[in-house]
Amino acid sequence: MTGSAGSWLFLVAASLAVACALGTVLSRNTLRSAMFLLGHLGSLAMLYLTLHAELLAAIQLLVYAGAILVLFVFVIMLIGPSGGEPPPFRNAFPRTFAATFVATLGLAVLGLVGRTAMEVPSAPEGFGGVEAVGFALFRDAAVPFELIAVTLTVAALGVVGITRGKTAVEAAGEAKRPEAE
C-alpha cells in the first residue's frame, strides 16, 4: 500500500491515533476515556493495514475493541462515575515529570524526523496474511504460543481469586452489624 493513497491513510490514522490517545488521558469522564480508547484502537488497526499486517489488524479489532474495551466499559458501568478526582498537574512532581518527559520525547521525535524515509521493501504476496503469520506462529513460535494459553488460564484463575469472597472490610462490617441491632 505505497503511493499517495497509503500516505493519506497514514496521515489520517496517525493524527486520529494521537488525538484519541490525548483524549483518553485528558478526559475527566472515565466512560469518555474508554470511547476515545476505542477510537485509538480503531486507528491503530488502520495503521496495521498500511503496514500489510491484515491478520494483526483483525485481531486488534477483535481482541482489543471486542473484548478488552467491553470489559472496561462493563467495569465502568459497574462501579459508576467516580468523580472527585483532583485536577492533574496539581503537585510539583507530575508537573516536573510532564515537562521533562515532553522535552525528552520532543528531542527523540526530532532525532527521528530526519530518518522518516527509511527504505521499505515491497511486500511479497501474502505477507501478514493468515497463512504466513499462522506458519510463523505454529512453526517458529509454537512453544510461546502454547504458553499464551497458560498465561490466560493463570490470569483467569487470578481474577477469580481476587474477586471472590469478601474483603476484610466487608467481613468486619458484617460482623459488627448484628451487635448494633
Next chain:
Amino acid sequence: MEFGIGAYAVLATTIFGIGALGFVVRRNFLVQLMSVELMLNAVNLLFIAFNRIYVEQHGGQSFAFVVIAVAAAEAALGLAIAIAYHRIHRSVETDLADRLRH
C-alpha cells in the same frame, strides 16, 4: 510525500509518551489502566512497523500477537483489582491506596 518506517517510530514514541504521562499524572485507576494499554499498543505498532522491513519473516508480528494476549490478561487482572479496590474504598482514586503500607 512518502512515509517510511521512521514515521511509524515517531508516532509510536509519541503514543508511548502520552500513555506514560497519563499513567503518572492521572489518579483514576481505570484511566491509568487505559494508559498502560496505550503504551502496549505503541510497542505493538513499533513491532509491526519494523517487521515491515524484514518481509521474509514474521517475528515482529508473532511478538505483537503475544503482547496482545498479555495485554488481555493484564486488563482482566487490572479490572479485577479495580473492583476489589472499589469494594474497599468505594472509589477508584489511587491516592487512597495505603492498605499495603505498614
